[in-house]
Amino acid sequence: MQFLRSLGPAVPGTAPVEAFRAGFGAFIGLGITGLCLLSTGVDLEYGLYLVAPLGASAVLLFAVPNSPLAQPWSAVVGNTAAALVSVAVSLVVHEPTLRIALAVALAIVVTFMLRAVHPPAGAVAMTAAMSPDAVEHLGFWFALAPIATGTASLVLIAVAYARLTGRRYPFRQFEQQNRYGTGDRVPAERLGLSETELSDILQRYRQSFNLGVEDLARLIGAAELQAAAHQTGAPTAGAIMSTNLITVRADTALGEVADLFRRHRFTSLPVVDEKQRFLGVIFQIHLISRARDDALRLDRGLMPALRRLIDPERDKPVLAIDVMSVTVPRAIATTPLGALLPLMGDTDVDAVPVLEYGKLIGIVTRTDLIAAMAREIARAAD
Structure with a gap:
C-alpha cells in the first residue's frame, strides 16, 4: 500500500x-516567440522552427518560475550550450544511437559545469542529434536560431507576464533590497542564517x-512562525480581532474618509x-499615493493635491471605491495567530479583515497582533 501511494x-x-494562468502564459509565450523566429528568417526547410524543447522550457518558465532550473541563466545558457554541443557531436559522430x-550526455556535463542545468536542454541536444541533415545544413547557426533566440524570447515574455499576473520572475536574490528599498531582510526571513x-x-x-x-529562507521563516503558534497555543483571529468597527460605503467621499482617519487615529478603514x-x-497610504499621482499629473504640490482630493465641494468627489484595495489578505474567525503573522509581516497591509460568509465581523490590526503576542510571551514566562 505504501508503495502504491508513492x-x-x-x-x-x-x-x-493558477493552472490557467500558467497555460495562458505558455500560449502567449510560444505564440510571440514563433512570430519572433519567423521575423529572423529562420530556415523552415527542415522543420526546426518552434522545436519541441521550447515547449518544455515554457512549462518551467510559466508553471514553476521559482525553480532554479527555470531561471534566465539556466534556460538561455543551458539550451544554447546543449545546442552547440549537439551540433559538434553530430558533425563528428555518424552512428545514430551513439x-x-x-x-545528451555531453550536454548534461556542460550545463552542469556552466551552472546552467535546464531539463529541456537534454531535449535540445536530442533534437539536433536526431536531425543530422538539418544540422549539416544549418551548422552552429542552429544554436542561435531557433534555440538561443527562441529561449531568450520566452524568458523576456515570462518576465513581463509574471509582473502582469502578480508573480515574481526571475526569483528574488538573497541580497536584493526588500520592497521598502532598504537592505534589511523582511521580518519573516530574519533567521540568523547567512x-x-x-x-x-x-x-x-x-x-x-x-x-x-x-525560497528556503521564506519557508524556514514560515515554519518557525507556525511552530511557535503550536507551542504557545496561540489564539485565533476571532479571539483577538477588533469588533466595534468603523466602516465606510463604496460611495463615501474621500473627504469623509479623511475625517474618519483623523478622528479615530486609524490607519485603515x-x-x-x-x-x-x-x-x-x-x-x-492610498490617499497619499493618489494625491501624489494627482500632483505629478497636474504639476502641483503634494499638499494642494491632497486638499483637492478630499475637498467635499468638488464637482465630482473622489469616492472610497476609487482608491480602496480589493486584494488584501483575509481571515476567518478560526484562523490561528501563526497564520496571521505572515499575512501582515510579508505584505504591505497592516490590518486583515475577518469574514464570515463574506460579511465583515472584525478586523485584526498590527496593534491587536502585537498585544496578543505580548500576552502569550507573558504567559509562557510564567
Whole structure:
C-alpha cells in the first residue's frame, strides 16, 4: 500500500486559476516567440522552427518560475550550450544511437559545469542529434536560431507576464533590497542564517536544483512562525480581532474618509455594502499615493493635491471605491495567530479583515497582533 501511494501525485493540488494562468502564459509565450523566429528568417526547410524543447522550457518558465532550473541563466545558457554541443557531436559522430546518447550526455556535463542545468536542454541536444541533415545544413547557426533566440524570447515574455499576473520572475536574490528599498531582510526571513549557510543546507540535502536560497529562507521563516503558534497555543483571529468597527460605503467621499482617519487615529478603514458584505479596505497610504499621482499629473504640490482630493465641494468627489484595495489578505474567525503573522509581516497591509460568509465581523490590526503576542510571551514566562 505504501508503495502504491508513492506512485501517486507528489505535489499538492493546484487552484484552477493558477493552472490557467500558467497555460495562458505558455500560449502567449510560444505564440510571440514563433512570430519572433519567423521575423529572423529562420530556415523552415527542415522543420526546426518552434522545436519541441521550447515547449518544455515554457512549462518551467510559466508553471514553476521559482525553480532554479527555470531561471534566465539556466534556460538561455543551458539550451544554447546543449545546442552547440549537439551540433559538434553530430558533425563528428555518424552512428545514430551513439550520436544521440553522446550528445545528451555531453550536454548534461556542460550545463552542469556552466551552472546552467535546464531539463529541456537534454531535449535540445536530442533534437539536433536526431536531425543530422538539418544540422549539416544549418551548422552552429542552429544554436542561435531557433534555440538561443527562441529561449531568450520566452524568458523576456515570462518576465513581463509574471509582473502582469502578480508573480515574481526571475526569483528574488538573497541580497536584493526588500520592497521598502532598504537592505534589511523582511521580518519573516530574519533567521540568523547567512546566505552561505542556507546554500550549504540545500547542497547537503541535494535540493539546490529544486529551491533557491530566497525560497528556503521564506519557508524556514514560515515554519518557525507556525511552530511557535503550536507551542504557545496561540489564539485565533476571532479571539483577538477588533469588533466595534468603523466602516465606510463604496460611495463615501474621500473627504469623509479623511475625517474618519483623523478622528479615530486609524490607519485603515474597511469598505462594506449595506448588508455588511466586505468590499475592500482603504489604507492611509492610498490617499497619499493618489494625491501624489494627482500632483505629478497636474504639476502641483503634494499638499494642494491632497486638499483637492478630499475637498467635499468638488464637482465630482473622489469616492472610497476609487482608491480602496480589493486584494488584501483575509481571515476567518478560526484562523490561528501563526497564520496571521505572515499575512501582515510579508505584505504591505497592516490590518486583515475577518469574514464570515463574506460579511465583515472584525478586523485584526498590527496593534491587536502585537498585544496578543505580548500576552502569550507573558504567559509562557510564567
